[in-house]
Amino acid sequence: MELEVRHLRALCAIADAGSLHKAARQLGVSQPSLTTQLRRIERALDGELFLRERTGCRPTPFGRSVLGRARPLLDGMAALVAEARAMASGPRLRLGSTASRALPGWLRRLHRRWPDTETSLFVDVSPNALLRMVASGQLDVAFVHEVEGSPLRVPPGLELRVLVEREPQFVSMSPDHPAARRGVVDLQDLAGDRWTVDPSVDGEWDGLRRVFAAAGLDPPVLHADYHTASSLIVSGEAVAPCQPTSGPRADMAIRPLAGDPLAVRLLLATRPGEHPEAFEDLRAAYLEAAHTSPAYRAWLRRHASPLLAAS
Incomplete structure (x- = not known):
């Protein structure tokens, strides 16, 4: 068996998700199929890559070594594909986001600001996956949340702008x-x-x-x-x-x-110095969504939030 890019992507997904179940969902495959694929990869490399525990999977020392070589290869391939597509098309903005009611207003403002720019949107439940996509050049910006007490794994070379410190x-x-x-x-x-x-x-x-x-x-x-x-x-x-x-x-x-x-911190991730206008448009869209939610608007009033004066 020869290792392919999809095999490396599967290994990284398992390591990042911490379990075969979560990784299978992210990859869009069944858990038995991913388990079988992992066993084949381990046989091909003649070594155990992950320890299967009751709470999930964690890389073995050998697995960490393989992952250390796999990630740069995947990032390089993703950057190559992204750059090639960008050169083949006109100006475009690739957005990533976790679910948010601010998204329609954000897209509307960006379309108005750059009417000749093709805008795409990729929504994912995993903020960490979106951050990796910005770092590898697959996305230009990502709107993500960070659950209080569970810090995100921020790849090096990203700039984070805080939209809301504690939502x-x-x-x-x-x-x-x-x-x-x-x-x-x-x-x-x-x-x-x-x-x-x-x-x-x-x-x-x-x-x-x-x-x-x-x-x-x-x-x-x-x-x-x-x-x-x-x-x-x-x-x-x-x-x-x-x-x-x-x-x-x-x-x-x-x-x-x-x-x-319960609270989260809302962040916009970009590469350093890029797309400051996207942050301003996102902020305006978030304020619009906040003020159209009766329960949140009442909460903002009770807490004398500065968001009330920012609309």
Whole structure:
């Protein structure tokens, strides 16, 4: 078996995700298929690359050595492809982002600013993956969040601009939930609920687990992607953390948590000195989204946030 770029990409995905399950989701393959591929790679290299543990996978010393050679090769290939495509086409701006209600307003402002520039958007649940794509030249800018207490792995050579230093995370629930009658919800009010979280989102489960531990709670947790989580919430089967800019829905209640125990930092990543206008347009789009969310607007008023005066 000869190693190919896809094999190196699989090894790096497993190392970055920390588990075969998460890596398989990111690569768009099944976990059994990725496990079989890893075994073939290890046989070809005649050595064990990862230790399989109950909590996931971690590289062996031999695996770290292989990964140290694989990453520069992948980065170089990605940069080559990106540069070739850029030369073959006209001016373009490649955006990356985790999910955000600010995205439509951001794209609208960028299109207005650069009407002759082709703008593409790549959305991913993993901020760390988006940062690597900027570093390797696959993206020009990336709008990402960093869960409080779970620092991002920032590749060297990136410039980070802080959009919001601490954005509180709210909680979403069925409108029939007893806590939905309150303007602000205490975690203890949700002690008997099932929570749903997407484990593939960098830092989200770790952040929630720390908050539960600090509050002395150990609720049942359902691991699900965004769309499944929405169905569980609407049906009253679970509650979940959510962005404060989440729009009002008749079938879902969005409420802040007392004391704001969950928070993220919002960042824009670029290569040094590039695309300062993209940050300004993102800031305006975020403010627009913040002010159109009733729950967040009320929170901003209660906390006398400077965002109120910045619109």
